[in-house]
Amino acid sequence: MGAxxxxxxxxxxxxxxxxxxxxxxxxxxxxxxxxEGDSIESLVDDGGATLxxxxxxxxxxxxxxxxxxxxxxxxxxxxxxxxxxxxxxxSVTTASGxxxxxxxxxxxxxxxxxSVTIGTCRGRCRMNSASGKVQAGSVGAASAGTMSGSIxxxxxxxxxKAHSVSGSIDAACGGEGAIAIKTVSGKVHIELPQGCExxxxxxxxxxxIRCACPEGTDVLVEAMSVSGSIDVVPR
Amino acid sequence: MIAPAPxxxxxxxxTVMFTDIVGFTEFNALRGDxxxxxxxxxxxxxxxxEIGRDGRIVKDLGDGLMLWFDDACAAIRIGLRLQExxxxxxxxxxxxxxxxxxxxxxxxxxxxxxxxxxxVNVASRIMNLANTGEVLASEETVRRAAALLPDVEFKxxxxxxxxxxxxxINLYRVERHAAA
Numbered sequence: 001m002g003a004x005x006x007x008x009x010x011x012x013x014x015x016x017x018x019x020x021x022x023x024x025x026x027x028x029x030x031x032x033x034x035x036e037g038d039s040i041e042s043l044v045d046d047g048g049a050t051l052x053x054x055x056x057x058x059x060x061x062x063x064x065x066x067x068x069x070x071x072x073x074x075x076x077x078x079x080x081x082x083x084x085x086x087x088x089x090x091s092v093t094t095a096s097g098x099x100x101x102x103x104x105x106x107x108x109x110x111x112x113x114x115s116v117t118i119g120t121c122r123g124r125c126r127m128n129s130a131s132g133k134v135q136a137g138s139v140g141a142a143s144a145g146t147m148s149g150s151i152x153x154x155x156x157x158x159x160x161k162a163h164s165v166s167g168s169i170d171a172a173c174g175g176e177g178a179i180a181i182k183t184v185s186g187k188v189h190i191e192l193p194q195g196c197e198x199x200x201x202x203x204x205x206x207x208x209i210r211c212a213c214p215e216g217t218d219v220l221v222e223a224m225s226v227s228g229s230i231d232v233v234p235r
Numbered sequence: 236m237i238a239p240a241p242x243x244x245x246x247x248x249x250t251v252m253f254t255d256i257v258g259f260t261e262f263n264a265l266r267g268d269x270x271x272x273x274x275x276x277x278x279x280x281x282x283x284x285e286i287g288r289d290g291r292i293v294k295d296l297g298d299g300l301m302l303w304f305d306d307a308c309a310a311i312r313i314g315l316r317l318q319e320x321x322x323x324x325x326x327x328x329x330x331x332x333x334x335x336x337x338x339x340x341x342x343x344x345x346x347x348x349x350x351x352x353x354x355v356n357v358a359s360r361i362m363n364l365a366n367t368g369e370v371l372a373s374e375e376t377v378r379r380a381a382a383l384l385p386d387v388e389f390k391x392x393x394x395x396x397x398x399x400x401x402x403x404i405n406l407y408r409v410e411r412h413a414a415a
Binding site for chain 2: 003015016017018019051052054073074075091092093095110112126128130143145147163165166177182183184188203205206224225227
């Protein structure tokens with residue numbers, strides 16, 4: 001296992017890449033970037049603004065320690081990605097590797113079949129897994145999609161756009177942004193704050209759509225379902 | 236004497252787009268063949284209206300289409316326009332025309348009216364990573380189109396390692412500028 005230390009200007013963007021090896025990224029109080037792994041290839045690009053790190057072939061793990069608040073993009077095929085600490089703008093894409101993020105300013109997390117988990121995202125959070133579970137703690141504006149997996153968001157503090165084919169969607173919204181839900185046959189459960197009076201636009205071909213909140217103008221809730229049930233309820 | 240028809244080159248250079256109706260199989264199972272056919276017809280009509288002479292439908296893939304454009308700008312512009320039309324029509328007729336789109340510029344090998352090759356496969360893989368309502372494009376597409384599309388924003392998703400594709404592809408999420 002080799003290690004490389006990069007002394008870099010502040011606000012460098014990291015672009016990490018691995019095929020099947022695990023990728024661990026730790027954001028912590030430091031000024032440099034330390035990468036550990038086998039056969040690491042690196043390149044400083046964009047006039048010093050970007051550091052690209054690629055782990056060698058095979059399933060060897062890659063560990064990167066970077067300054068807190070760093071912007072990071074990670075791409076793997078089957079390797080899982082774990083990001084610990086507080087990041088800036090992040091983007092993680094995998095085919096079958098699970099994605100786990102502790103905290104970020106903005107996030108775009110997508111995978112074909114694995115799970116996506118994020119603790120906190122202060123800004124817009126995009127999450128997409130075809131068949132895996134999508135789970136988020138507290139997020140700003142959220143956009144989430146799944147085919148057969150499930151989506152669960154504990155706290156949405158902005159707008160919410162969620163889409164599923166057969167998967168369930170469960171989200172608690174703060175009533176601070178428009179909510180748009182689309183599902184073919186999934187079960188959708190949206191919670192709004194007590195006293196929130198949403199303006200609703202529901203369309204359903206055969207599914208049941210129910211809003212237990214009094215109609216008003218506080219927040220727009222749009223929902224469309226083919227056969228899935230959609231419930232909007234006060235928290 | 237009639238001049239021989241010009242020989243069509245075997246390899247063409249252009250931009251391939253894949254569209255896919257998300258949840259089509261489930262919709263078909265729930266609502267039956269007639270409504271499923273109507274959904275496909277709706278997608279087909281919108282695509283034909285929007286591509287005009289800028290591109291062509293290479294083939295019908297069941298719940299999606301493969302399109303080809305000789306110009307990457309046209310592919311991006313039309314991809315965004317298609318998503319807007321799909322959304323409008325979906326709301327208008329209460330049909331789940333929820334589509335994802337992947338775009339990749341490169342070289343394609345002609346086989347009759349069909350197009351084959353690595354760059355076609357890459358476009359298909361890109362589409363698989365798109366969310367409903369999204370247009371995703373490869374770096375090569377963005378390189379050819381970005382400077383000519385000031386009203387379009389390309390947000391980098393980073394290096395994406397795709398199954399069966401040896402080299403990671405830098406992907407971008409394509410959106411209209413908020414102010415546009």
